[in-house]
Amino acid sequence: MLIANPRATRTPYPEELRRILSIEKAEQSRSWLSCWDKISSPATPLRELPGLAAELGIGGLSLKDESMRSVLGSFKALGAPIALVRLILRLWPDHGLDPRALFQGRYRDLLTHFTVISATDGNHGKALAAAAQTIGCRCVIVLHANVSVEREAAIAAYGAEIVRIAGNYDESVEEAARLASVNGWHVVSDTSYDGYEDIPRDVMQGYGTVAAEVVSQSNGRPDAPAFTHVFLQGGVGGLAAGLISYMWEFHGAHRPRFIAVEPQQADCLYQSALAGQPSRATGSVDSVMAGLACGETSPLAWKFLQPAVDEFMTIRDIDAIDAMRVLASGSEGDIPVVGGESGVAGLAGLAVLLRQPELASQAGLDHRSRVLVINTEGATAPAAYEELVGETAESVLARQTMWRADAPARQL
Ligand SMILES: Cc1ncc(COP(=O)(O)O)c(C=O)c1O
Structure with a gap:
């Protein structure tokens, strides 16, 4: 399911939002976090997946690999x-x-x-x-x-x-x-509610590190973003808000198109877009995408999503499982990547749209699109990963190491 958000705007980053989440505070969080031994240094890889991009029929596909962020296995180490x-x-x-x-x-x-x-x-x-x-x-x-x-x-x-x-x-x-x-x-919650906003604000601000690294790794200029589309998976909306705030402030009216992706059983952001206010999910809120199985939108995150997410969409569990397998296999000569159930949801959303020409065109996706997806977690539940992918995360990582060792030969 895909809907265009009638409330999406293309203005410079509003001052009232900058008072909540800003590049300045994101950079401060980033520098403090770099002192924690659980955060990997340097930046997580921004991986190019040209084989998969060609297969999907788009101009470019980059994957920010947060499975490498920390021994904790996900971008949540930043929040x-x-x-x-x-x-x-x-x-x-x-x-x-x-x-x-x-x-x-x-x-x-x-x-x-x-x-x-x-x-x-x-x-x-x-x-x-x-x-x-x-x-x-x-x-x-x-x-x-x-x-x-x-x-x-x-x-x-x-x-x-x-x-x-x-x-x-x-x-x-x-x-x-x-x-x-x-x-x-x-x-210390990652979701906000009435009278409880400072802590979820700081959690979301921590996620800005991901966007800061993407902007510098992709040589994005304020008036010329490296990406036309950014797919962001949503639980309560915090990840999306943290990244959108940074990219919107940096690119202003030139910001890329943001697409939010959720499990169909936990569609609180999708329902919020329909209602024009933070709303509850309609489904069972039980999904293989455990990190996205949230029933209620964070009202603070919604302040950022409502004016900036261009499309909201939902996917099925099987779409995420397919995307886990595709990433692990290393499509068409691409590097094999370990993406967990919630980690691959953005990529799964992209693949779902590109399989249906009408939806792809509604989202403005074609052979010129340069798309960014965030692999927000690795195999944070290793047994579940093995069962779903049919291979252990260690084995995929071993193939990744071999792929890297062969990389010079491939460039010849
Ligand atoms: C791996 C992963 N990706 C994405 C999300 C979504 O983040 P948020 O709930 O801030 O929208 C979560 C949330 O737990 C997660 O664990």
């Missing part, structure tokens, strides 16, 4: 950690805390009795747990019924205490809020 640091700076304003030293665990004594809590579908919770472990505070993670045991173990490995509930994601968000208010803990 919760920076929000936690900024929260601590706000709570202890008179201590002259150095954010870089926080990322080196130098204030553990001060923070031993400080507890943070969040609901999660996996990646956000893992990033928060890992950051809390480094910084030296306590972390409680609330998991809903559909989070796999494999994802639970990955979070617990970073020292978080796990609370499992019988309900869905939205109920886990409510339970985290309840536990926080009863115990005097602090919620």
